[in-house]
Amino acid sequence: MPQFVSVTEDENEESIEIPCEEDGTLLISSLSAQFPGACGLKYRSSSGGMRGVRLANGKVHPPEDGQWGPTTYVVVFPKVDTKRKGDDAVGNPAAKMKRKDSEVTSDLIVLGLPYRSTEDDMKKYFSQFGDLNLIQVKRDPKTGASKGFGFVRFASAESQAKCLSQRHMIDGRWCDVNLPNSNEGVGAQAAMSRKIFVARCTEDMSIDDLRDYFSKFGEVVDVFIPKPFRSFAFVTFQDAHVAQSLCGEDHIIKGNSVHISNAAPKQKDSHAADRRGGGNAYGPPPYDRRSGAWGAHGRNTGHEIGGMDANFNNIGMNVLSSAMLAAAQAVLSGQTAPTAPNSSTSETYENMGPGFGGTRDTRAPQGGYSASWGDSHASTNNTGYGDWSGHTGGYGPWGHQSRGGWN
């Protein structure tokens, strides 16, 4: 006869009995079956305060002697308290799963930017829609010349929606703002994987950095960074719900925008990797954890998206307070080096909150990046995803409107 644990989301609401294991522990997976995204338990102690329950290896342990007793335990969600009121969904995957697309934000690509426009120009223009927490003009690393496009990210979904609903005249040119393609396919997860694929990682992100960052969403059981560095990593959560809830989002880690998607599920079917081809341009390559080997990289021949559970259609990101952290890190890492006039590299402006507003000049001296780039990278990327340049089709419609060219 298995022991049952009485669990509730709210002390004033009815509880649910959840079976525990032979040894008396309760699996987080059992818990999250009833409370998606749950990461632990707490209970009211005799002293009146709430007391946490020990968590280890994906299992919560009974407070005393293998017995849970008649106590009703309260489920704990990552980071945010169980009282998920209002829009407090940020940082709480369980709450976030209830969010609609219209309630989240994402990096937005700005196409058609005048070559002369700077981050400052973009900031001046886009601030009319609301607070920004990321502004980038993409530039040639050698010459610093703008590539004519960039990215912005708004703090609020309202600002984003307004910005997406119209075209934009920036410094005398019509520009389009769109959701970037890295967010496409969201809502089309193939499986409930516990493992996420973290794209656009930077080399200064350590295993511990990733573990520390993602632990706020749930228990992280593994972090894997391929060596040599390939600009991506894998993070495995104890709870697949947590992993899934993050998919499709952009997160800022150490000042960089990383993209999260599903890790390619391990397939018993040996032909599965062939069907997957080299992986989606922005998705994970086929990867076999046991052999530690990835499939061939290169142009994708189609991403397996059929037969998925389509309950997850978030396209957003979490703002959290990472901007504040990024601010401190940017300063500490010297990204705020003194200005070399007219030689700015592609920089990220972030909304650092009060005191870090528009007067900050993050332009760094030219040459820092290009010195380490020019020779060793013949291609435009080293991620193994293939090269976008010269690729005119095959990834589906971009959904761009035509743009009137003025100058």
Place this chain on the structure above:
DNA sequence: GTTGAGCGTT
């Protein structure tokens, strides 16, 4: 020092 559809070196 050119350019004008695209999808983010760090």
